[in-house]
Amino acid sequence: MSLGITFHHFIGAGHPAIQGAISADELERFIRRQGVHNFLDAQDWVEASQRGTLRTGQYCLTFDDSLLSQIDVALPVLDALRKKAFFFVYSSILDGEMEMFEVYRYFRNMFYESVDDFYGEFFAEFANSGLARPAGPPGREKWYSYLNQYAFYSENDRKFRYIRDCILSKHEYESLMIALMRGKGADPRSIAAKVWMTSAAVRSLADADHVVGLHSHTHPTNMGMLPYERQYAEYSANERHLTKILGKRPTTMAHPSGSYNAETLAILRGMGVTLGFRSDTSSGGGSQLEQPRIDHTLFSEAGQLRSVYASAS
Numbered sequence: 001m002s003l004g005i006t007f008h009h010f011i012g013a014g015h016p017a018i019q020g021a022i023s024a025d026e027l028e029r030f031i032r033r034q035g036v037h038n039f040l041d042a043q044d045w046v047e048a049s050q051r052g053t054l055r056t057g058q059y060c061l062t063f064d065d066s067l068l069s070q071i072d073v074a075l076p077v078l079d080a081l082r083k084k085a086f087f088f089v090y091s092s093i094l095d096g097e098m099e100m101f102e103v104y105r106y107f108r109n110m111f112y113e114s115v116d117d118f119y120g121e122f123f124a125e126f127a128n129s130g131l132a133r134p135a136g137p138p139g140r141e142k143w144y145s146y147l148n149q150y151a152f153y154s155e156n157d158r159k160f161r162y163i164r165d166c167i168l169s170k171h172e173y174e175s176l177m178i179a180l181m182r183g184k185g186a187d188p189r190s191i192a193a194k195v196w197m198t199s200a201a202v203r204s205l206a207d208a209d210h211v212v213g214l215h216s217h218t219h220p221t222n223m224g225m226l227p228y229e230r231q232y233a234e235y236s237a238n239e240r241h242l243t244k245i246l247g248k249r250p251t252t253m254a255h256p257s258g259s260y261n262a263e264t265l266a267i268l269r270g271m272g273v274t275l276g277f278r279s280d281t282s283s284g285g286g287s288q289l290e291q292p293r294i295d296h297t298l299f300s301e302a303g304q305l306r307s308v309y310a311s312a313s
Helices: 024-034 042-051 068-081 100-110 115-129 155-167 170-184 188-192 199-207 228-246 262-270
Strands: 003-007 059-064 086-089 211-214 252-254 275-277 293-295
Touching: 024 068, 042 059, 042 211, 042 275, 059 068, 068 199, 086 199, 086 252, 100 115, 100 170, 100 188, 115 155, 115 170, 199 211, 199 228, 211 228, 228 262
Parallel strands: 003 059, 003 293, 059 086, 086 211, 211 252, 252 275
Antiparallel strands: none
16 A cells, blocks of 8 residues: 655754654654655655556655644755655645644643543543533443544544543633633743744745645635535635635645545535545545545654554555
8 A cells, every 4th residue: 555654743953842743853763663664755646646656565655734743853854865855735824814723732741741631621621511411421331432433543532532522512622721721821822833834934835846735725624524615715715825824726635634525525625635644544435535645643763554454544
């Protein structure tokens, strides 16, 4: 199987250790373990995919969410190894908006001794909020299997995401998070200033022959559950902003949180997008907009896919 490999957060150059983050040295070791020659440059991947010549054991490097640590920590590694990657950019933060998705992630990692300490407070706040009534709190059978295709999520990770994605509205979730942040004295704007790339940084990636693609405007975690109009607004805003930065329309994308449906694919095709990535090893419906992709954590220290994914098709 040919696969995209996903990276998000990095440690170093002033960026803190948060859940899932790796260092520059760890990134380099990862690439060398798989074999530098086995990683196609992003544009070569696009062309090979279109020709149908991708081979088992070939990979590409993909970086999601417009994160500044990718520029400061990961990019020098790519430069040293002479590798070109995909960067999938969501654009609301480039418009000057303070998108809370990553602010909340930084908060739960930086203001607690461990992420499980955060989960304990979040679950207690949720239970006391009245938002679980009248149905009551979610039973284990509801959340235990949620996102279980991603082996790197713990039980608490899945429970938290089930409550966030499937029970709470966006407003309700944000109300709970703001209450927790106030209790810790956390300032969202000071956190936001440390998180994201600028428009100039995004343009510099394209100028250096990396491939910059769509990742929605505000990064909904449940795109496939949204109505057509909202999905269209997300991707059209994303396309407009990146076209302005890049001077050309992006033709690649990655599905935020792996969530999409048939309407999503129709929207993307209508925008001229020709290649898209999922967030797991399934090829979905087998279209060019559903290419398999996995998180780097699903490789063992020996450089092999962990057994839970090794047999996936």
